[in-house]
Amino acid sequence: MSFGHTVGHQKQLVILRAALASERLHHAYLFVGPEGVGKHTIAVALAKAIHCQAKADDFCGQCVNCARIADGNHPDVRTVEPLPDKKEISIQQIREIERELNYRSFTGKRKIVIIDPAILLNAAAQNALLKTLEEPPQESLIILIAPNAGGLLPTLRSRCLRLSFTPVSRPEVAGYLQNLHKKSAEEAAFLAAMSMGSIGVALALDKDALTEKRQIWVGRLGALKAGDFQSAMTTAEAVAGNREEALRFIKWAESWYRDLLIYRMTSQPDELVNLDMQAEVEQQAAQMSADGIRAAIANAIGAGAGIQRNLNRRMVLEKFLFDVVSDRR
Numbered sequence: 001m002s003f004g005h006t007v008g009h010q011k012q013l014v015i016l017r018a019a020l021a022s023e024r025l026h027h028a029y030l031f032v033g034p035e036g037v038g039k040h041t042i043a044v045a046l047a048k049a050i051h052c053q054a055k056a057d058d059f060c061g062q063c064v065n066c067a068r069i070a071d072g073n074h075p076d077v078r079t080v081e082p083l084p085d086k087k088e089i090s091i092q093q094i095r096e097i098e099r100e101l102n103y104r105s106f107t108g109k110r111k112i113v114i115i116d117p118a119i120l121l122n123a124a125a126q127n128a129l130l131k132t133l134e135e136p137p138q139e140s141l142i143i144l145i146a147p148n149a150g151g152l153l154p155t156l157r158s159r160c161l162r163l164s165f166t167p168v169s170r171p172e173v174a175g176y177l178q179n180l181h182k183k184s185a186e187e188a189a190f191l192a193a194m195s196m197g198s199i200g201v202a203l204a205l206d207k208d209a210l211t212e213k214r215q216i217w218v219g220r221l222g223a224l225k226a227g228d229f230q231s232a233m234t235t236a237e238a239v240a241g242n243r244e245e246a247l248r249f250i251k252w253a254e255s256w257y258r259d260l261l262i263y264r265m266t267s268q269p270d271e272l273v274n275l276d277m278q279a280e281v282e283q284q285a286a287q288m289s290a291d292g293i294r295a296a297i298a299n300a301i302g303a304g305a306g307i308q309r310n311l312n313r314r315m316v317l318e319k320f321l322f323d324v325v326s327d328r329r
């Protein structure tokens with residue numbers, strides 16, 4: 001392994017690697033971007049590159065230091081998250097890491113703290129961290145990871161160098177799955193479309209389980225009749241239960257309505273994500289106007305963002321499905 005194996009985020013890597021090679025890393029970084037796109041992976045890769053015994057300014061993934069960092073038990077690299085059963089990162093946790101940052105490093109390299117997700121730092125913890133960042137311990141590196149910078153004190157943000165991460169593009173995810181995981185082109189394209197720009201999600205998706213789910217979802221959307229708000233509510237309730245599941249559904253729904261639009265505009269099945277469900281695509285495409293399908297795509301994107309921001313899932317999904325049944329003919 002090395003930085004060269006990282007998929008996407010090339011601009012961010014150039015910045016970090018240049019800073020690393022010229023020994024100009026900042027004391028604090030803020031990595032912002034949607035969940036699951038690789039922010040934590042890049043933070044850990046940077047930690048490995050700092051401590052790797054085999055490579056300079058890069059990492060091997062195999063030496064003692066790389067292995068211990070990967071396992072989360074390197075004495076100089078610490079990840080801070082809420083303690084079990086707690087919803088916040090507390091001031092005690094920040095005081096503890098501040099104490100540790102002042103100890104001498106075991107390897108003689110930087111001591112690193114990764115705070116993920118940083119938006120769970122409560123107000124007292126943020127103020128304590130701010131004091132640490134105002135006078136950072138020598139040879140320390142603090143990386144804050146968050147879906148966005150909102151919820152963090154402006155004074156805290158201004159002490160960090162911010163790097164923004166965006167989802168990895170679909171072709172990049174698909175190429176990775178084909179080249180490194182020997183997936184067929186068809187399976188790679190399908191998993192990439194369902195991955196939400198996250199390599200981790202793409203690898204965790206089980207195509208067979210997903211196919212089963214999709215059949216249920218297609219059936220549910222297909223059963224929605226014009227003006228049938230009751231069925232829309234029942235469907236929203238059925239898919240809203242679990243956050244991951246709800247996100248998966250809405251992401252899939254986005255791909256589904258894209259397929260309907262492609263089919264309507266071109267009648268070309270090869271571009272479809274849901275290639276195996278052409279008959280259903282054809283049938284449902286005929287039930288909606290092109291503008292209605294476009295609106296459904298836009299609404300699915302909005303609903304997905306709402307669920308990621310932890311808005312009430314059932315309400316978000318109801319609104320999405322109400323718009324769908326309103327357009328049905």
Ligand SMILES: [Zn+2]
Pocket residue numbers: 051052053054055059060061062063064065066067
């Ligand atoms: Zn190494």
